[in-house]
Amino acid sequence: MKKRFVVLLSLALLVLVNLFVVAETAPKTVTINFANFSSGGDNTKYLEEMRKIFEKTHPSIKVKIETIGYGDYFTVMQTRIAGGNVPDAFELNYENFATYAKKGTLLPLDELITKGKFDTVVINENALHAFKANNLQYGLPFSFSNVILIYNKELFDKAGIAYPTSGWTWDDQLEAAKNIRALGNNVFGMFQPIQFHEFYKVVKQNNGSLFNEDMTKFTVNSPENVETLQFIVDRVRKYNVMPTEAQLAGMGDWELFKAGRLGMIITGSWAFPDFIRDCDFEWDIAIEPGKVRKATHFFANGLVLSKNTKNTEAAFEWIKFLSSSREAANIRVDAGWELPAVTYPEVIERYKRQTPPTNREVVFASLEYLVTPPVIEQFAEMADIMGKYLAQARDGVMTSEQALKEAQKELEQKIKLK
């Protein structure tokens, strides 16, 4: 009887010890939830590839990816946050990043960066800086893209004029556009959307700005800005080198370019895969022309952690991997899925070697002149107010001066700056 008891006890002990040992050698796996919009459509498979590599190198972390279309993404995130059901890590575009960070829904990453001895030098400095708010690092860049001048070489040849160079000014561009417009009734010289997302950059090319130095006041209707708006409106209404809304009639600017009816288009580097697939003529790129100085767009999508995540470290590992690993960067470059915001020379070389466009270093050269979108809490509302008045000027309903004066008035009324 006693013997049997001892045997049983030792067996029980053995099982217990085994349990402990097993528990120690195979640490518990954690699952983190990740929501994103930028892999929507064709790019989901590349994000899957990244996840597979990550889970192989981080066996204790499982990632559950949720891809939501861009159109619904922010509505879904809003509802999730309100309902307390936020993914551990998620993607935000630059404009919404500011709103989320300032409303205190995100986890600052500074401590994780120093504790994990993460050397951020592998990340493009501008892109990293973009995801700072209130002097804290709230996000890591997922990808970046910028805006360049893309031109149709054949139309330039037909018009018998020289291709754009990176030294071009607004006037050079206008002259070329007039020559191309002269090629036919259905051919337009150039396209650059007249809307808020272009305007805050274009005013900088003329030494203007929509805000005063410390962003406490709007300076929308300054003489420089009025001059700038007049210049870009003249392209449409006076010289008609750019189509009016009615002439465009619902056709997208990309479609117009791809149809070979547009000499120059100011648009993002994210157009490359599309243009490579659809353009049956030769095209190349140059740095966007300026007036007094150059200013170019910079867009980035960022990766952030929820303030309430319980898997802080695992989630941080994942966004660090997506943002800065060679593996993820190479997958991106090979897929032509925007640009990884990393500084590895071989990755950048790999990107530049792809053609068209031949002149890919323009994408990096443009970074020298970058301006970032003005980050304020009521960003979307401000953009819509500005957009409304810019459209009035574009469509000839108001003069440039009137439009900016009215915009200034409404912005002062509705938008609180710090």
Added chain:
Amino acid sequence: MFYKKSQKITTIILFLLPSLLGLLLFSLIPIGSSLYLSLSEWDVIGGQPQFIKLENYSNILKSEEFWRVLKNTSYFITLYIPLILIVSVTVGMLLNFKYKGIAIYRTLFFIPVLTSWVAGALIWRWVLSPEYGVVNALLGYIGIKGPGWLYDKTWAMPGIVLASIWKDTGFFGLIMLAGLQGIDSTYYEAAEIDGASNWEKFRKITLPLLSPTIFFVTVISIINSFQLFPQVMVMVLERNFAPTHVFVERIYLYAFKYYKMGYATAFSWLLFLMIFIVTMLQLKLQKRWVNYDT
């Protein structure tokens, strides 16, 4: 089987519970909380709502935007209601004739109703395109230079009205058809014997006896007009075109794009109030023209 009264009540409640719960969870509670939200300031993602009493309402009523939106909606209603009534009565009468293949025609008219607004509105964007659109091409044949439609501040709303008529004719036409079929044919026979003309028959028999249906269609379509949204959303929203700003479109923007949920819910309560008042007025006024004798 005999139940005690209390048992019977329990049974009734149990049977009603699923739909009562649904009503409570998905209608009554949301309505109540939206009323509370409309009295507070809430950005959805940054914490709890702050109670601010009637501030949202007074800000909305003081804003130029509210009155502009009201003006745009009224413009839509004055164009849309007479047109939809005339068109749907006409279509109802045409479909009431008995000729070969009538079922096919009825189906054809009903197809737009079944089409999703998004698909329909995308097609209408092309139909109304100033340069490449069908409408302006047809106008061109008879020597009229068509307007800019959705790109023109006067013509954008008429363009949206056209698309809405296309979409709704089938539905309201069908309701009119049902109304017409409810009219006893002996009235017409008697009128014919008395030598009434077609116009007189229409004027003295069809219209009065159809008036309850017309009234129903008017009420429903005015409510729909206040809630005008998908066509605007697809046809013009991306261009943020001031002449086409309407109520639901504003509510959507404030709630989901500008992070101002309180302001947006106050906007929707005002919309509710307006619809309520207009419908009440219609109910009062119907005594003067709606005829319920058959």
